[in-house]
Amino acid sequence: MINPRFTQVIAVLLLALATLFTLAILVFIIGFILSKGLAHVDIDFILSNPEDMGRAGGIYPTIIGTLILSTLSILIAAPFGIGTAVFLTEYTRESRVTRIIRFGADCLAGIPSIIFGLFGFIFFVTTLGMSWSILSGSLTLAFMILPTIIRTSEEAIKSVPYAYRDVSFSLGATLWQTVRKVVLPNALPGILTGIMLSLGRSIGETAVVIFTAGSSLRTPQSLFDSIRTMSVHFYILAREGLSNEKAYATATVLIISILAINLISYWLMIRFISKRSG
Amino acid sequence: MKLKIVIKVIIFAIIAGFSLQACGKNKLSITVAGSTAFQPFAEKLAGLYMAEKPNTHITIQGGGSAVGIQSVLSGAANIGMADLVQLPPEAKDLNSYIVARDGIVMIVNPKNSVKNLEVSQIRDIYNGKIKNWKELGGNDHKINVVSREAGSGTRSSYEAIIQNITLVKEAIIQDSNGTVRETVANDANAIGYISHGIINDKIKALTINGVSCTTEEIVNKKYMLVRPIFLLTKGAPQDRVKAFIDYVLSKNGQDIIKANGLIPAI
Amino acid sequence: MKIFGENSIKNLLIVIAFSALTALFLILAFILLEGLPFIFNIGIKNFLLSSDWQPMAGKYGIFAMIVGSLWVTLGAIIVGVPLGLAGAIFLAEFLPRWMMRIIKPAIELLAGIPSVVYGFIGVMVLAPLIRDYIGGPGLSIMAASIILGIMILPTILSISIDSIKAVPQSYREGAFSLGATHWQTIHMATLPAAKSGIIAGIILGLGRAIGETMAVIMVAGNAVILPGSPLDSVRTLTANIALEMGYATGMHRQALFATGVVLLLIIMVLNYAATISIRNMNRKV
Numbered sequence: 001m002i003n004p005r006f007t008q009v010i011a012v013l014l015l016a017l018a019t020l021f022t023l024a025i026l027v028f029i030i031g032f033i034l035s036k037g038l039a040h041v042d043i044d045f046i047l048s049n050p051e052d053m054g055r056a057g058g059i060y061p062t063i064i065g066t067l068i069l070s071t072l073s074i075l076i077a078a079p080f081g082i083g084t085a086v087f088l089t090e091y092t093r094e095s096r097v098t099r100i101i102r103f104g105a106d107c108l109a110g111i112p113s114i115i116f117g118l119f120g121f122i123f124f125v126t127t128l129g130m131s132w133s134i135l136s137g138s139l140t141l142a143f144m145i146l147p148t149i150i151r152t153s154e155e156a157i158k159s160v161p162y163a164y165r166d167v168s169f170s171l172g173a174t175l176w177q178t179v180r181k182v183v184l185p186n187a188l189p190g191i192l193t194g195i196m197l198s199l200g201r202s203i204g205e206t207a208v209v210i211f212t213a214g215s216s217l218r219t220p221q222s223l224f225d226s227i228r229t230m231s232v233h234f235y236i237l238a239r240e241g242l243s244n245e246k247a248y249a250t251a252t253v254l255i256i257s258i259l260a261i262n263l264i265s266y267w268l269m270i271r272f273i274s275k276r277s278g
Numbered sequence: 279m280k281l282k283i284v285i286k287v288i289i290f291a292i293i294a295g296f297s298l299q300a301c302g303k304n305k306l307s308i309t310v311a312g313s314t315a316f317q318p319f320a321e322k323l324a325g326l327y328m329a330e331k332p333n334t335h336i337t338i339q340g341g342g343s344a345v346g347i348q349s350v351l352s353g354a355a356n357i358g359m360a361d362l363v364q365l366p367p368e369a370k371d372l373n374s375y376i377v378a379r380d381g382i383v384m385i386v387n388p389k390n391s392v393k394n395l396e397v398s399q400i401r402d403i404y405n406g407k408i409k410n411w412k413e414l415g416g417n418d419h420k421i422n423v424v425s426r427e428a429g430s431g432t433r434s435s436y437e438a439i440i441q442n443i444t445l446v447k448e449a450i451i452q453d454s455n456g457t458v459r460e461t462v463a464n465d466a467n468a469i470g471y472i473s474h475g476i477i478n479d480k481i482k483a484l485t486i487n488g489v490s491c492t493t494e495e496i497v498n499k500k501y502m503l504v505r506p507i508f509l510l511t512k513g514a515p516q517d518r519v520k521a522f523i524d525y526v527l528s529k530n531g532q533d534i535i536k537a538n539g540l541i542p543a544i
Numbered sequence: 545m546k547i548f549g550e551n552s553i554k555n556l557l558i559v560i561a562f563s564a565l566t567a568l569f570l571i572l573a574f575i576l577l578e579g580l581p582f583i584f585n586i587g588i589k590n591f592l593l594s595s596d597w598q599p600m601a602g603k604y605g606i607f608a609m610i611v612g613s614l615w616v617t618l619g620a621i622i623v624g625v626p627l628g629l630a631g632a633i634f635l636a637e638f639l640p641r642w643m644m645r646i647i648k649p650a651i652e653l654l655a656g657i658p659s660v661v662y663g664f665i666g667v668m669v670l671a672p673l674i675r676d677y678i679g680g681p682g683l684s685i686m687a688a689s690i691i692l693g694i695m696i697l698p699t700i701l702s703i704s705i706d707s708i709k710a711v712p713q714s715y716r717e718g719a720f721s722l723g724a725t726h727w728q729t730i731h732m733a734t735l736p737a738a739k740s741g742i743i744a745g746i747i748l749g750l751g752r753a754i755g756e757t758m759a760v761i762m763v764a765g766n767a768v769i770l771p772g773s774p775l776d777s778v779r780t781l782t783a784n785i786a787l788e789m790g791y792a793t794g795m796h797r798q799a800l801f802a803t804g805v806v807l808l809l810i811i812m813v814l815n816y817a818a819t820i821s822i823r824n825m826n827r828k829v
Contacts, residue, residue, distance in 0.1 A: 008727035012638060018630030022701075023647070025694055026654055029665060053318045083560035091557055103819075104565035110748075110815040111571065111808070112755025114782045118789070118804050119571045122578060131309075131354055132339060143567045150564060176553045204658030207757045207786050216337050217321065226337055235660045235758065238667075240456030241463075241478075251661055258656045266649050314790075342791035368793075422681045427766075428599045429791030444598075450683055450777050451766035453787050464672060465681060 030255060037252030040245050046253065050217060054233060055243045059250055061219040065227035066257075068134055068220065069213060070202040073141035074195055080142075081149025082184075082191060088150075089157045090179055109147035116144045117211035125212055132226040137213025144208065145198035152197065156190025156272070157183055189272035196265035200258055206231045230254045306518045311339035312346015312359030313431055314454055315380060315473045316507050319535055320359060326534065327525050334518060343431035347372070350510050356519045358510035361431040363438045365508065372510040377526050379541040381474035381491040382436055382503040384484040385459065389466045392416040394485045397440060397502070403469060406446030411467065423449040424461050424470035435505035436471055471503075475539035496541050507540070575808060578801035591802065597768045599788070599796040606803055608768050612685075612778035613754055613810070615771055616764065619689020620696055620753040625746055627693070628700030632742075635701075636708040637730055648705060655698040663762030666691040671763060680775030683765030689774070691759050696749035703748065707741020708734060740824040747818040751811055757782040781807045 048058035084105070088098050120140030130136045160183050168178040184191075206229075214226030215236060228236075230250055237247035310320055317340045324336035339345075339355065346358035347369045360369070361380060384395060392414050395403075402408040403421055412418045423446055426433035432455065437443045450468075452458045458470040463480035474491050477483055483491060486503060495501040515523055525531050532542040583591050586604055594605025631651065635644045666687055675682030711734050719729040735742075765777025766787060779787075785800050785807075792800050 004725045004728055008725045011727045011731075012634075015630045015634035015638065018627050019634045019647070022627055022631050022651055022654075022697060026650060029654075029657060029661070032665060032669070033661065053321055080560050080563040083557055084564060087557040087561035091554055101561055101565060104568045106819065107812070107815060108564050108568045108571075110751050110811055110818075111568075112751075112757070112782060112811060114755065114757040114785050115571065115575060115804055115808060118785065118801060119574050121789070122574050122801075123570065127574075129354075143571070146564055146567060174550050176550050200656045204656065204660075206658065206660050211789065214339050216339060218337070221335065226339060231658050231660055234658075234664075238660070238664050239460070239762070240454055241460045241476075241480075242456065247664070251664070254658060255661065258658070259653070262649070262653055262656050270645075340790070344791045344793045348793055427787045427791065428597075429788055429793075429796060431791075434600070447769045448767050448777070450681055451768070451779065451787065453761065453766075453790075460667070461683070464667075465675065468681070 030259075033248060033251045033255050036244075037248035037250075040249035041252050045249055049219075050233075050246075053240075053242055054217065054237050054246055056246075059230065059233060059246075059253065061217060062228050062230045062233040062250070063253070064219055065134075065213075066203055066229040066231075069137050069141065069209065069227060069229055070199055072134065072138035072223075073145060073202050074198060076138060076142035077146045077149055077198065078195060081146050081194075082153045084150045085153035085157055085191075086179055086184075088154055090175065090183065105147040105150045108143070109151070113144060113205060113208050116140055117208040119143075120208060120212035131224065132212065132214030132216075133224045134213060134220055134227055135223045137209055137227070140208055140212045141202045141205065144205070145201055148198050148201070149191075149194050152194025153187070153191045156187040156194070159190065160186045189268045193265045193268045193272065196261050196268065200261045200265075203229070203254070203257060203261070204231055205229075206235050210235075230257075306333060307335040307337065308357065308519055308522055309337045309339065309349075309355040310357040310359060310509075311341055311349045311355035312510075313343045313361040313507065314340045315361045315432060315475075316359045316378070316540075319378070319475070319538055319540060322538060323526055323531055323534060324522075327522060331521075334522070336522065342429065343434075344429055347510065350512050353512070356511065357515075357523070358508075360508045360510060361435065361505055362508075363435040363505045369510060372512055373514060374508045374510050375523055375527065376506045376543045377509050377523075378507045378532075378535045378543050379496065379504055380507055381496050381501060381541065382432060382439075382471050382505065383474050383477060383491045384469065384471050384486060384503075385462050385477070385481040386469050386484060387462055387466045388480070388482045390416055390482065392484065394488055396487055400486070401440050401443060404440070404443045404445055404449070406448070419467040422465055422468040424458050424468050425449045425451055426458065427451050427453050431505075432471070432473060436503065439503055439505075474541075477539075493536075493541055504541075506543075572808070575801060575804050578798060579805035580802070582795070582798035582802045583805065591799075592806070595768070595770055597784075599792070599799060602795070604795075604799045604802075606781065606784065606806065608770050609779050609781045609784050609803070610806065611770055612764070613780040613782070613807075615685050615774075615778060616688045616692060616760065616780055617750055617753045619685055619774065620692035621746065621750060623690050623693025624696045624700055624749055624753075628697045628745075628749070629704055629742065631697075632701045632704030632708060633730060633735075636705045637726070637734070644705075648702070651701055652698045654694065659695065659756060659759040660762070662691050662695055663759035666759065666763035674775070678775060680773075681765060681777055683763055683777050684775050685764070685771055685778050686774040688760050688764040688778070688780075691763055692753045692756055695756060695759065696752050699749045699752060700742075700745045703745030704738070704742045707738040707745070710741065711737040740821040744818045744821045747814055747821065751814045751818070754780075754810060754814070755782060755807070757786050761786055781810075 045058040047060055049060055051057035124130045124136035124139055164182050165178055168182045209229050209232050215228045215232050216226035217228050220227045234250040320338045324338055328334055343360040343362050346360050349355035350358035411421055425445055452461055455472045455476050458472050459481055462468045462470045489495050489501050491501050496504050509523055536542045593607050595608035596603045596605040671682035671687050674687055715733045715737050716729055719733040760780050761783045766779040766783050767777040768779050771778045781803050784803050789800055
């Protein structure tokens with residue numbers, strides 16, 4: 001029989017290697033994009049309009065497009081998501097109804113984005129006649145991120161200690177006053193983490209956006225205008241072979257935004273955890 | 279309190295959105311949708327046109343020729359772009375204008391030694407009868423056939439002109455001219471076909487029956503892989519739509535089309 | 545301050561709480577309404593079991609794409625599960641907590657990178673490597689599997705870490721007291737106890753792999769064939785929808801919605817399996 005200590009050394013070595021390999025992939029992907037793109041990113045690139053289909057110039061309209069689309073989708077989804085979470089945790093006991101609602105949210109979370117794209121196209125773009133627009137796109141994205149917001153808000157609200165609520169009630173506060181003044185403020189960092197996660201997801205999404213918000217390369221004038229997000233712009237630049245240089249530069253801006261969002265949500269999470277245990 | 283602020287921000291955003299919308303309405307807006315092959319040219323023309331007439335707002339959507347026809351029929355777009363040799367039956371009632379012509383070029387990797395193909399050879403490659411570059415005088419390598427997705431205007435036109443193609447099942451499918459070009463540029467044994475307007479030096483254009491795809495050969499009608507590009511409207515075009523189509527057909531517009539690699543209609 | 549009474553707030557929340565269900569219902573209704581009539585029209589057998597996909601000639605068989613989706617997903621599992629699981633065991637069992645707190649979010653960053661970026665790297669780096677050193681056209685099942693495997697790795701890793709951490713300390717102490725080494729404890733006590741959680745993570749990863757679209761379109765080559773080897777190009781169900789949607793009209797468009805119906809069915813089955821294994825996990829712990 002092989003010495004169990006020896007087996008352990010081999011096993012740990014393999015596990016460590018696998019972990020290192022995974023980290024190496026991460027470093028490679030980020031390094032690959034940044035090393036090819038960072039040199040082409042400057043203030044001008046961010047603030048000027050693209051020319052010649054994106055072969056020259058900057059990406060200003062796509063940054064605006066990304067910001068508007070993802071912010072609007074969160075503004076639409078957050079009230080519903082947080083509201084659902086409040087209802088599930090504060091306003092009702094575990095029952096058949098809550099199970100059905102949770103099941104619905106779980107199913108929604110499992111639906112692939114391309115299906116959301118098909119749905120948004122047939123429902124918002126075609127049936128409701130909203131055409132390819134910011135509104136169609138952000139409504140579809142809101143559908144897509146709703147389950148994430150519900151889940152993370154629920155977790156955040158659940159982790160607010162019961163003692164807080166008891167104090168509030170003993171002071172004569174109603175349920176809604178307690179939720180608004182005690183529960184939600186204490187759950188806020190957790191809720192924000194979920195919102196940041198959703199933000200990342202809608203910024204990175206491509207298929208859904210092409211199907212519902214189109215790919216027009218102009219700064220939008222209204223919510224009914226079509227837009228192009230950074231992800232879509234990157235996809236088109238890279239796929240049409242318009243300009244690899246601009247494609248890498250766009251990807252760099254995209255990756256840096258995603259990194260920033262993740263760092264912020266990580267920071268929020270740490271604050272949240274230390275607050276909870278402190 | 280925080281909630282209140284959030285609600286205020288939301289209301290403000292909605293109001294801002296709708297007032298922006300109201301501003302947008304003051305402009306004359308035109309929506310153009312369809313062919314991805316003509317989309318870059320339409321963008322360019324629209325940009326220059328808007329610079330001349332600042333109170334017109336033109337939105338260009340891709341989507342493909344079929345989307346172009348559908349959205350004109352349904353009224354989602356004012357102008358449809360289609361790049362088919364033959365317009366489908368549902369487009370029969372639409373007004374159509376040939377605004378440009380486009381050569382389709384057979385392309386291979388620059389490393390490939392093959393320079394010319396006969397039409398029958400092209401057909402056999404895409405039918406899967408010729409499988410190796412050796413049979414065409416090239417190296418002993420399997421041919422990686424690259425084609426476009428079903429429904430694509432470029433593919434329909436290509437298959438309509440070459441005739442009798444049942445695409446070999448192993449064919450790699452890419453969803454745009456650009457991706458076909460990139461795939462062939464990256465693969466020494468690939469063959470594909472793309473719009474004449476986007477040729478670059480990363481790929482090599484083949485001659486067909488000894489004729490190369492140039493403006494002269496297309497105008498002389500010697501080069502056979504040519505398709506028209508249509509702008510479509512439902513009923514006769516009115517004011518702003520007519521003005522834009524007139525602009526595309528004007529000397530100025532046609533020069534821009536020519537300068538960017540398409541063949542002018544006139 | 546009292547704009548709403550307690551009761552109206554409660555009623556409003558009830559309405560809001562059904563938003564997710566309403567959304568789900570709307571999506572299912574619209575996809576099914578567009579897709580199901582088509583399936584019954586041309587026959588389930590002609591649709592599901594034929595691999596003849598020529599929409600222009602009225603042939604709509606998606607068998608090759610179902611097989612393609614399964615191949616690519618299987619490949620993603622082969623790449624993603626060992627790496628994700630190994631990383632999870634290492635982070636949860638062998639590293640101090642503070643290191644795990646840094647490395648776990650770093651690996652979770654992989655989940656935040658947009659899929660188009662993965663696809664792009666697949667096309668620029670991975671496909672040429674496969675073509676030059678292994679063979680085939682490069683754009684292949686193998687390329688797609690590796691890319692998807694990396695994409696689902698963070699999902700598997702996070703959920704596995706959570707379920708390993710959820711195994712009660714008493715399980716481990718029992719094994720240690722019998723004189724087992726740390727590794728023996730892990731693979732004889734900890735992993736079996738965390739099994740259903742890990743399986744749930746893998747199934748969620750599976751769902752993500754089968755539903756991924758853009759990265760797959762870019763690296764899989766999209767040929768409509770029953771693949772014979774990992775070096776062949778394939779088309780997945782998702783790729784079929786996204787590739788042809790822009791050009792599809794009439795029957796062709798319905799066929800793509802019908803493809804969406806099949807995709808939904810597969811995902812639903814997977815989700816159901818995941819729910820059951822999560823339920824098992826909760827019961828045990």
